[in-house]
Amino acid sequence: MKSTRENLGNIVYSCYAQMSRQGEHFVSDHVLSYQVAGNLILNDGFNECISESGSIRFLKRNQLLKFTKQPPPNEEFQSLSIYLDQQILKDVSLEYGLVSEKKRQDRSLLFLEADLQIKMFMDSLLMYQLSGKLSDPRLAELKIKEVILLLLQQDPELKDVLFDFNEPGKIDIEAFMNKNYHFNVNLDRFAYLTGRSLATFKRDFEKVFGLTPGKWLLQKRLQEAHYLLEKGKMASDIYLDLGFEDLSHFSFAFKKLYGLSPSKIIST
Template identity: 50%
Template sequence: MEDKNHIMFSNLLYSCVADKQRGNEQFVHEHVFGYIIAGEVHSFSCNGAQIFKEGMIGLIRRNQLVKSVKVPGAGGDFKSINIFLEQDFLRRYAAENKLSSMPRYAGEPMIELTGDPFIKGYFDSLLPYFDNSAQLNPALAELKTREAVELLLRANPELKNLLFDFSEPHKIDLEAFMNQHYMYNVSTAQFARLTGRSLAGFKRDFEKVFNIPPGRWLQQKRLNEAYYQISEKGRKASDVYLDVGFENLSHFSYSFKKAFGVAPSTI
């Protein structure tokens, strides 16, 4: 058990949250196959805001930036199960089943699969392991992951183009991407990966475009957005700092005062 809100067996994660909670990870490393048992997930990405309600089942493509908030249902908890479909496993599965290399996937980043009785039954079959704290050994966890892939392909054979696209992001317009995604609190290495560059190449291209190192540019952009949200929109610093990409309120308040000469609470 990792903490009081989450139980993880290998690549299978069960969440049970009593209070509204932001997701910690904003970079989706692996494909995620998930089921919302209770409550809602409010998701924010470059494609806009989406609300995933109780009972919804979906598949989220890897290599994208997403902010999420877990919202408990009325008088209850937020509960979900997520299966992380890791690249090593999918490569082995593709080799074992003689699946040829797939073209680069260019479809929707989130696929809804609610309503399939076989997939719903699959997630129901996982609950006893978490409800009774019964440990899943690695062999059984892999078996359940294999079952998940089989059910996804049964529901929609075209999902093979998403699941088995092992290509990495191609080189894209760095300026446009950064101006759209600067409020995501992820590392420079992850920004480099998402723009199709090595870390060294990202830093070199960044300074050519913006004439400033990425770390300093990110802080300035985030602080300017925070100033606007507080001064023009009337929001509180405690409600803004996470939205604009800072990790904690004290660091945000220190940086804000250093940049603008006043504490955010005095604006």
């Protein structure tokens, strides 16, 4: 069975037959997702959450996540996601006079309580998708506006999240990098998420860590790798989790720093 990912604008249907698909993702827009079948494991660097079949999750924008998609035995992983981009939220804000009044410090991942209306909406949206009805962008836009209003009915204060159009403010670069060093993203993404231009990010980074971002990231990732290898982990099991693109690059960098290949650390 092949894997599919149907992207109909801001509504995306995913279907995978593989046992698992691991990766990482920058969540640039708020996302409402319906887990149709299988499990999705999400990790933000500190916490791991499992989204099980039938659950509905809301991901806040501007965050980094690692994910593992697990299909049910002999079946397919299926999910339906609605991306609530800034433009459609601004349109809804103007149309209905909805504004953010305060900063909400919610967790980055919210599981919605069992709400019959939202569950029925997601089931109907899935039927629209499977029948090809959502190829009409006018209908897709109406359905997205509908679910925004349903979300606000369930949690009126969610407007303080949905209609907060501010970009990330300047935050503690040391705490942020120690949490997120293992995400394999460009420096400009790290800069944006810490509320800085790339030039300011590099300057502030060297003041705090005494190294360039590139050197510090490589050193930090390899130090963590050394620790995990001593604990009995295999190089093939950890290199992706630590932000390396391939095993050969990881092994080369590790040997250059420590003078030994990863396999030698395991055997000592």
